[in-house]
Amino acid sequence: MDWTGWRRHFDERADRPLPTIGTPPPLDARTAARLARTLGVFCVGEGGEGRIAREIDHATLPGIDDDYRVALKGLVREEGRHARILARMLGVLGASPPRRSLGERAFVRLRRLLGRGDPGVRFKLLVLLAVEVVGIAFYAGLAAALPPGDFRASFDDIVADEEAHLRFHVAFFRLQPWPRWVFRTLWWTVAPAAAAAALFGHGRTLRAIGAFDVPARMQRLLAAVDAGVTMPADVPENTKEDLAAARGAIPAVASDSAAPRR
Ligand SMILES: [Fe+2]
Numbered sequence: 001m002d003w004t005g006w007r008r009h010f011d012e013r014a015d016r017p018l019p020t021i022g023t024p025p026p027l028d029a030r031t032a033a034r035l036a037r038t039l040g041v042f043c044v045g046e047g048g049e050g051r052i053a054r055e056i057d058h059a060t061l062p063g064i065d066d067d068y069r070v071a072l073k074g075l076v077r078e079e080g081r082h083a084r085i086l087a088r089m090l091g092v093l094g095a096s097p098p099r100r101s102l103g104e105r106a107f108v109r110l111r112r113l114l115g116r117g118d119p120g121v122r123f124k125l126l127v128l129l130a131v132e133v134v135g136i137a138f139y140a141g142l143a144a145a146l147p148p149g150d151f152r153a154s155f156d157d158i159v160a161d162e163e164a165h166l167r168f169h170v171a172f173f174r175l176q177p178w179p180r181w182v183f184r185t186l187w188w189t190v191a192p193a194a195a196a197a198a199l200f201g202h203g204r205t206l207r208a209i210g211a212f213d214v215p216a217r218m219q220r221l222l223a224a225v226d227a228g229v230t231m232p233a234d235v236p237e238n239t240k241e242d243l244a245a246a247r248g249a250i251p252a253v254a255s256d257s258a259a260p261r262r
């Protein structure tokens, strides 16, 4: 696998300015407070991925080379940019800077418990892939539910990044020499749990804002990742897309195992 396209993708986007966020969305005080609480938790999560960028230097998993390592660091930098965008939103909502929640601390501990070395790195990347699903569904759901404005535009900006991250991680997992059932078992254990935890913790926010379709978005993305990772590489392109459609997947994710699309 040639990761230079991905390396270039992240390099070229590294110096993007943060979006202007000057106006809060028209929400009543209670809903705005709920949104701020949710964004605070996501802000901490977005800013907490630095460790994997160091651990990847020592990883020797199939498919990992120096271009992959640099690209992954670029991806982690983009997560840091998302944290800064969310922090700006919090400022506009009049909320104080976020602190690490109990759930977030437990999540980080869980990831650390999962071991060191290559197996630990691979599992952390799987968790990051699950987090991309949660992030895309949440940000896209919020963007769709909010009226046009700074918040919607910023969520759309983040979603575009996260969709590329999802394809990057899918490309990595396609290279792992696992039988399909191993990936499927892990994926359908870890990812729905992450999705359910996020829905449980922030369902009220989503309902208050009217982002009712977030669970359905998650479901589609979970299936898209499964299809994207486990689909054989040698089927013709149109068959791949048929398969993806049949599984309720998103073709741009499921059929892309190489360089990012623009
Ligand atoms: Fe992010």
Ligand SMILES: [Fe+2]
Pocket: 079, 132, 135, 161, 162, 165, 166
């Ligand atoms: Fe991401």
